[in-house]
Every structure is written in C-alpha cells, then in structure tokens.
Amino acid sequence: MKLKLRIWRQTNAADKGRMVTYDVDGISEDASFLEMLDVLNERLTVEGEEPIAFDHDCREGICGMCSLVINGQPHGPERNTTTCQLHMRKFKDGETIDVEPWRAKAFPVVKDLVVDRGAFDKIIESGGYISAPTGTAPDAHATPVPKADADKAFVAAECIGCGACVAACPNGSGSLFLSAKISHLGLLPQGQPERDSRVLNMVKTHDDLDFGGCTNTGECTVACPKGIPLEFIGRMNHDWLHASGK
Ligand code: SF4
Ligand code: FES
Numbered sequence: 001m002k003l004k005l006r007i008w009r010q011t012n013a014a015d016k017g018r019m020v021t022y023d024v025d026g027i028s029e030d031a032s033f034l035e036m037l038d039v040l041n042e043r044l045t046v047e048g049e050e051p052i053a054f055d056h057d058c059r060e061g062i063c064g065m066c067s068l069v070i071n072g073q074p075h076g077p078e079r080n081t082t083t084c085q086l087h088m089r090k091f092k093d094g095e096t097i098d099v100e101p102w103r104a105k106a107f108p109v110v111k112d113l114v115v116d117r118g119a120f121d122k123i124i125e126s127g128g129y130i131s132a133p134t135g136t137a138p139d140a141h142a143t144p145v146p147k148a149d150a151d152k153a154f155v156a157a158e159c160i161g162c163g164a165c166v167a168a169c170p171n172g173s174g175s176l177f178l179s180a181k182i183s184h185l186g187l188l189p190q191g192q193p194e195r196d197s198r199v200l201n202m203v204k205t206h207d208d209l210d211f212g213g214c215t216n217t218g219e220c221t222v223a224c225p226k227g228i229p230l231e232f233i234g235r236m237n238h239d240w241l242h243a244s245g246k
Helices: 033-046 118-125 147-157 164-168 175-186 195-208 219-223 231-244
Strands: 003-009 018-024 068-070 096-101 109-111
Touching: 018 033, 118 175, 118 195, 147 175, 164 175, 164 219, 175 195, 175 219, 175 231, 195 231
Parallel strands: 003 096
Antiparallel strands: 003 018, 068 096
C-alpha cells in the first residue's frame, strides 16, 4: 500500500505543534497501524530525522497505552478496536490519513503523539482499590457473587484505561472510565466497605482535574475499544447520590 500520512509533530509541551506530511510505500495490508508507523520511524532514523514519538506496549489490546486519533476518530475507523489491533486493510491504497494525539485538556501533549494520562492515575489513587485482605487464592465460591453481578463487574473490568472516551467526548469528560472503575469494584462483595467513599472521592478527584462534565452525548461508548456501556455512568450517578445523601 502507498499512503500519505499527515502526522502531528510537537517537540515538547511548550511547542505549538503542526501537521507534517510523510509519504510511505510498500506497506502490507496485514500490518497493524503501529507496525506501519514503525516502518516510517525506521526510515526517519536511517535518514537522520527524529522518529515520531507514540505510546504503545502490549500491542494486543490489553494495556491501554496506544492512543492515536486517526482521521478524527480515537483508535481509528473500526468499532471496538484499539489502535494496536487496527490493520491497514481497513484503509484504501493511496489514502491520506491524519494521525493526531488525544485532544483533551486533562491529557496534555508530552511529545508528538504522546500525551500525559497521569490524571487517570490520580483518579484511581483516590479510590480504585479494596481494603479486604486478599492473601493467597481463595477456594472457588468462597465468597458467593450473584452471576448477574459477576458478569456486570467483568464488563466494567474490561476498561483498559486508554482514555479514548475522554478524547471522543466534546466536554473532555472522563465519566465512562470513572464509572467503569467505580462499578467494577462496587458490584462485588469485596468492594462494599469503601463503596460510598470510593464514589465520592473518585468523582471529586475527576471533577478537580481538567475533565469536563457528562452531558450524555454517548460519544465515549462509541469510541471505547472495549464497548463499555453508558449504563455504568447512570449507575455511578445513582451511587454518588446515595452516598452523598448519607
Ligand atoms: S471506558 Fe473505554 S475508552 Fe474509556 S478508558 Fe476505559 S477502555 Fe478506554
Ligand atoms: S498497545 Fe496495549 S492496548 Fe494497544
């Protein structure tokens, strides 16, 4: 495949940044989007140019590190897919592709396509844990969990903390991520001791950072590579009201 890439280059946080055009050729349609960028970076390195900085780690859709806005869509054109699992066959030969970092006030650009998602860590630190002793692996069913709750907690636990929901939201809200993390623990018996303090503290931390509020646009769930449903935001709001009324 032959492609024209328009990629965001930004030297550091203080730099204004700009789109730079690169032509790439000989890309396999079976290559992943990140492998295509690797090919370009190898060429730039050989030519003595600074390679393009972008985040990645597992490259198998589980770590949440990859974070590119491709043709205006976080994680690109395919639903329920991370950037690392997006393949070039989803694009047309000869296509022009725009590649940008997450655009959100809470995620400042560090360099090129890399953003600082430390705000998510601060939210987790404020309540995304349990105090129940875990010790060695317990016997199966030692703590009975209703099947419906276990299934729902599992869906919430699929959130990989990538931040695409924030990048897609016109308000820059982190509500989908926040609600998934709160629900994941709040649905299980082990998560009950901190259920109230968790929702109050995590929502407060979210609101104190540079995230916007949720106005139910639903863009987050469309962009989410794990298909985290909006119902968790409703569940979080219910828990917050309940806890703050005590
Ligand atoms: S809710 Fe979805 S889009 Fe948001 S951080 Fe979690 S996995 Fe990523
Ligand atoms: S690199 Fe880990 S989810 Fe994409």
